[in-house]
Amino acid sequence: MKVLPFKIPKPEFDALIYQEDNGDFFFDKLHQHEEIQLSYIVEGEGTLIVGDTINYYKPDDVLVIGSNIPHVFKSDLQSSTNSHMLTLFFTKDSFGSNFFELEELKESAIFFKRSKHGFKVFSHKKVLKELFFKLKNASKMKQFIVLLELLQTLNKANYKSLSSFIYDKTYTDIEGNRIRDVFEYTMENYKSEISLNTMAEVATMTKNAFCKYFKKRTNKTYIQFLNELRIENACKLLITQKDLPIIEIADQTGFNNLSNFNRQFKAIKKMNPSMFRKTS
Numbered sequence: 001m002k003v004l005p006f007k008i009p010k011p012e013f014d015a016l017i018y019q020e021d022n023g024d025f026f027f028d029k030l031h032q033h034e035e036i037q038l039s040y041i042v043e044g045e046g047t048l049i050v051g052d053t054i055n056y057y058k059p060d061d062v063l064v065i066g067s068n069i070p071h072v073f074k075s076d077l078q079s080s081t082n083s084h085m086l087t088l089f090f091t092k093d094s095f096g097s098n099f100f101e102l103e104e105l106k107e108s109a110i111f112f113k114r115s116k117h118g119f120k121v122f123s124h125k126k127v128l129k130e131l132f133f134k135l136k137n138a139s140k141m142k143q144f145i146v147l148l149e150l151l152q153t154l155n156k157a158n159y160k161s162l163s164s165f166i167y168d169k170t171y172t173d174i175e176g177n178r179i180r181d182v183f184e185y186t187m188e189n190y191k192s193e194i195s196l197n198t199m200a201e202v203a204t205m206t207k208n209a210f211c212k213y214f215k216k217r218t219n220k221t222y223i224q225f226l227n228e229l230r231i232e233n234a235c236k237l238l239i240t241q242k243d244l245p246i247i248e249i250a251d252q253t254g255f256n257n258l259s260n261f262n263r264q265f266k267a268i269k270k271m272n273p274s275m276f277r278k279t280s
Contacts, residue, residue: 015094018135018143021085025075030180035089036115037065038150040132044083046076047232049183050118051163052218054228056236062121062128064111064154067091069118069163070179074187079240086132088147105148110155118162124153164219178203179217190229191254196222230254231268234261238277246273 017035021027026044045058050071057063057073065071075083092100092112100108121128131150135143185202186194199222200210214222234253237244250261265273 014140015090016140016143016147017089018138019087019089020136021083021087023083024081025077026073026083026085028072028074030070030072030176030183032068032070032176033089034067035091036067037063037087037089038147038154039063039065039085039087040129042084042086044075044080044085046079046083047074047187047229048072048162049074049187052220052225053163054225054232055120055162056232060125060129062125062132062154062157063118063162064115064121065118065162066115070176071118072180072183076236086135088135088143088150090147107155108151111151114154114159114161117164119159120162121154121157121159123158124156127153128157175217178205178213182214182222186226186229190226190233191252193254193256194226226254227264228268231265234265234273235269235276235280238273239280242277246277249273 026046030049039062041057041059041061041063043059045056048055048057048063048071050065051069073083073085099105100112128150131146131153134146138146182199182203185199196207196211199214200207203210203213205213211222214225218225230253234249237249237252238246241249246261247258250258253261255261255264262272265271265276269276271279
């Protein structure tokens, strides 16, 4: 099975795909697919990379990942023993190239515009949860009706974009495997010191070529990406382990001193770690 691009397995004539992932962890390889992904997290938590942005997912999250946005769910196996997600896959053209241009469905343009960056929902979650749970035992027609209800609700919901820029192309296998290897190495080793020379070796490139390559494909430097990953994991510890000293959190997330941790945290979260802990 190719990781990038990734094909959603589906019967030939199915326009809408319902999928339930339930196991120790979610599919943990960086991938992209043509289909827009609507997901509800039932169980499990961990790191979610969408495009150029690092996020944290947890139970009761509603996530929309747009067409061809590279993404990966990295389950935190220490925090949860099971990962359970309900998902719908479809494209804007699944029901005909002009279906969503019909007058009765033109308000769906709001959803499709937001989906280009991917987004996470912060309101109407009770209604959305109920709709997702209707999907499992529903007929194909009922699943289609639920999709329209989901789109209508998502249009009204408060949200936050997941990626800061839009992906308009698919990656070749070589490109996909290279950036996947970089992401996987970083997620596995962010607690330790990581040099640009090491990452260039992982990518099988020279240091200068790697820096240019990573910036072009993620819209940020590798060091920015690494610091964001470390800070997101620090945020999780600040919220879930209230008694853990901040200096210990800095050490556990790969920062070699407290002042550097505080500086990077404030640059990314616009507040210091103590304030983040108090307000979360």
